[in-house]
Amino acid sequence: MKVTINDVAKLAGVSMKTVSRVINKEPSVRKKTYDLVMSAVNELNYQPNIAARNLAGTSSFAIGLVYDNPNAYYVIDMQNGVLSRCKEEGYELVIHPCSYHDDNMQEEFKTMIKRSRLAGLVLTPPLSEQQSIIDMLDELGVHYVRLLSGRDTDINERNNCILVNDYAAAYEITEHLISLGHKRIAFVLGDKEHKSTSERLAGYHKALKAHNIERSDSLIYEGSYSFESGVNGAKELLKNGNPNNITAILGGNDEVAAGALFAARLMNIDIPAELSITGFEDSPFSRQTWPKLTTAHQANNVISEHAARLLFSKARGSRQQDKDVKTTFTPSLVVRESTGYAK
Amino acid sequence: MKVTINDVAKLAGVSMKTVSRVINKEPSVRKKTYDLVMSAVNELNYQPNIAARNLAGTSSFAIGLVYDNPNAYYVIDMQNGVLSRCKEEGYELVIHPCSYHDDNMQEEFKTMIKRSRLAGLVLTPPLSEQQSIIDMLDELGVHYVRLLSGRDTDINERNNCILVNDYAAAYEITEHLISLGHKRIAFVLGDKEHKSTSERLAGYHKALKAHNIERSDSLIYEGSYSFESGVNGAKELLKNGNPNNITAILGGNDEVAAGALFAARLMNIDIPAELSITGFEDSPFSRQTWPKLTTAHQANNVISEHAARLLFSKARGSRQQDKDVKTTFTPSLVVRESTGYAK
DNA sequence: AAGAAAATTGACAGCGTTGTCATTGTGGCA
DNA sequence: TGCCACAATGACAACGCTGTCAATTTTCTT
CATH class of the missing domain: 3.40.50.2300 (Response regulator)
Incomplete structure (x- = not known):
């Protein structure tokens, strides 16, 4: 019933570890081997077990989206953008709404981070702008990307920010x-x-x-x-x-x-x-x-998708700063019917 | 740094398994032992590792919310309701928007279910009303609760539905x-x-x-x-x-x-x-x-909270059908300014 | 063509829990 | 008191994968 990495290895005639390499897109796998494994994967319709990967690996296969925003449209757009990237990468998304007014929020937040061992976090305003949160995350050594209001010149915000001008x-x-x-x-x-x-x-x-x-x-x-x-x-x-x-x-x-x-x-x-x-x-x-x-x-969904992109590229280790990650966005004027000449 | 179940066991002077029993609220642990373990848990600020629990246990510690709904307010309310229950139970929520127009949606959906081995699903309309989805879930043996439009009399909808009249x-x-x-x-x-x-x-x-x-x-x-x-x-x-x-x-x-x-x-x-x-x-x-x-x-958030409640009570094994799960809701009239006497 | 370096692959031991089953402790009853 | 049933606890092997490091193969040098 359940297909494991061993079944795939057996069918492909390679070791379990090689299958692991293939599904993790690690370099140094010969093309021929790669194809062999992939066809076995497809034949058996193998799905790697997320829990096992989380447990064995150093980081988990889920990222978190943290927000404190009453605007449903905004939140949904954010979610969808991040989600689309997650799908691409085979990650899960854990959503974490929280209220920054709440005093023990920060403690609760910390607990949840430690529990779930997320691979990273996307932070949206105003939490992304709260220094105490940032400090906590730095201390915990968690990867994160901040979505911020800011200008191109604000590059002192290290390189884990997406700016909206x-x-x-x-x-x-x-x-x-x-x-x-x-x-x-x-x-x-x-x-x-x-x-x-x-x-x-x-x-x-x-x-x-x-x-x-x-x-x-x-x-x-x-x-x-x-x-x-x-x-x-x-x-x-x-x-x-x-x-x-x-x-x-x-x-x-x-x-x-x-x-x-x-x-x-x-x-x-x-x-x-x-x-x-x-x-x-x-x-x-x-x-x-x-x-x-x-x-x-x-375009909040586009913006958040880029935030997720940046997060993944960081979490993967800063091998290459993906060039297709746009880190600055400027909203543009849309003229409709609510404005007219001054009387 | 990382506190494991072993550390707690050592401190409490019991076996690892007993600690496991305590944190899973299993019966047949003496009160004295329970307190002993709990104080060790608190002292060490122990957080069970979700991945390990998922891997070792039969079911995972996350549930999914499936929806195909363009209405942001509706979705957010659903999420928040389910989320509040999840928090209570120490579960994570994985959101899964999908489009029922999409042909390979069902396949993709199946893949994600198998991958993440969720403890259960909350289905919202119109997916909750789609027979092919229900059949697939039954076949996969996944726990689920459906949110449906229906009347009290529709009890032929087995006992895994929340009805909105x-x-x-x-x-x-x-x-x-x-x-x-x-x-x-x-x-x-x-x-x-x-x-x-x-x-x-x-x-x-x-x-x-x-x-x-x-x-x-x-x-x-x-x-x-x-x-x-x-x-x-x-x-x-x-x-x-x-x-x-x-x-x-x-x-x-x-x-x-x-x-x-x-x-x-x-x-x-x-x-x-x-x-x-x-x-x-x-x-x-x-x-x-x-x-x-x-x-x-x-009250969509209340409704979805009850859906999650029902799901948990089912997933826990149908020992007792929680009495505080309300399974039928009837929206009530709110009169504001958009209605008046017929001219 | 031999030897060294580099690329590719494999063996194996965890990761931190829970399930199973064996062991020990406890109380009730004859 | 002695025995039994049952409650409480423990030992240990999974769970399915990845990290480490060693073994093997390929490629490059001279």
Whole structure:
């Protein structure tokens, strides 16, 4: 019933170890032997036993994805990207959502790492930006790759990071609004624990400056990456008859923008005639509002796939830094119906 | 560095096997011995090696969640529910999205099952409703629990199913609309491959009949569980000046309802003054549209947690059918702003 | 063509648990 | 008290693979 490595070895007429070499794609196996073994593998439909490999080998055949993010679309994209790479490599994916607010999270996290002896971890914001976590992983000697908001110049982040250039993207979005004649542009920020928040804010400031538009703190609402925050932010910014003459609102992400849209509707404000709104990320969200959102496209599944790629190439030993691993991504502007000329 | 079962045994002054018994909660260990071992476990902060347990034991310490569902909120809820149970039991969760359209999916699926020797599987619709999959799993002798749309009376579905009574929920939703005076109630159906679609339709029919309202095929749009389908369905149903005098639309789920809402807005139809719309599932979606959706609340995370519960209780050997496993769930009506009196 | 170096393969001992079965301890009953 | 049944524990061999290192074969030198 169960086919083991011995059965394959017997059929191929080689030693068990040689079969092991073949399935692990180790070098120094003659082509002829390789083919011989592979045909035996196929004939018997052999599936290596993961548990045995984990036990005998130094590293395991599973990687972990760690996140603390309430945004379902984001998480699913991340999972799918990493998963597609895992499939390719014959690894399993263990998902590990956790809450960074939780005090004993870190301890629990450590336990789980030690238990499962994962081959590596993909960390997403904001955990990827938390120094204490990084330190712990370094101490434990675990391979990991961090997904971060950052610019090309941030290469001091060693070589285990995938950077998303929110700064440039925010610049582009802001400039788009400016080009439509907007000058009083508000910003509903995301969680301040996320580096993306400060990066996006910095990009926005930079664009304002480049076009000689004065910045004002009264245009900034410090919120979080949620629909509710978008609602509250817009309400706050526009209350009392919009004293700041805001003509456009940058949403920290698509959810926030959708929330702002919602609030605008409650206040009978027409989008985009009276107010322009933009999102960030281009999640399905941005196509399911009315009107559809102008946003910055960020292919989270592609990004996370590259994160996994980088992780595997690191875990395999840094023989070669895979060239097809792209380590910097810049979201690009997608113009839809939620932005228009300033009134 | 690494603490093994031997270290614990030595410290506790018992044999390795006894420690094994304790950590596996096997009966027939004296209380005194148990405490002795446990204190050694705690002192050394011992973590059993999962790989070794998998290899030596008959079943592994991970379960799988299988889904083919584009709805991110749904998937995340499912994952989180199962995950919370896994944490409790010290198991890992391996996620396995797959596409039932894909021809070699089944083969690939089989391979992965054999590879990872999972302790069990939680299957979600529509895969849980696909006979060929069930047959394959039976043949492989894998434990599984199915999440299905069905009624209490469907107990012929052996005892490894968790039922969601969409029939009753659709009845309730439809009755809600009828009580508001609606008589021309349209229905944008979900994918026909999903049993929930026919169940929801049946509940709707039943409610119409109970209130002597004639049914009409011209009020039914056969779509799928997506936003786009909701848009198209509503457009189709209401086109040419709404010849069927539709005053309410049942969305197959919240996404569909959101799509219908979107379409209505494009057609300048006021919700709920001119048209009532309802969703299904009470996903975050239903609170992020304007107006918010009347829907049927379905706690997917709770449901999936119970599915995992059931799976564990089965896998442990059917000693006792855990009484705290609830196997039937009926979504309940949540009235929000998208429904109103018929005009 | 012999000898050395390099490439390829194999033998064998773990990896850290659990299953099996044998051994020891404990309490009940005649 | 002595014997038996049964509960509690232990010894030891798997589980299916990989790491190590030694043996063999091939290739290259001169």
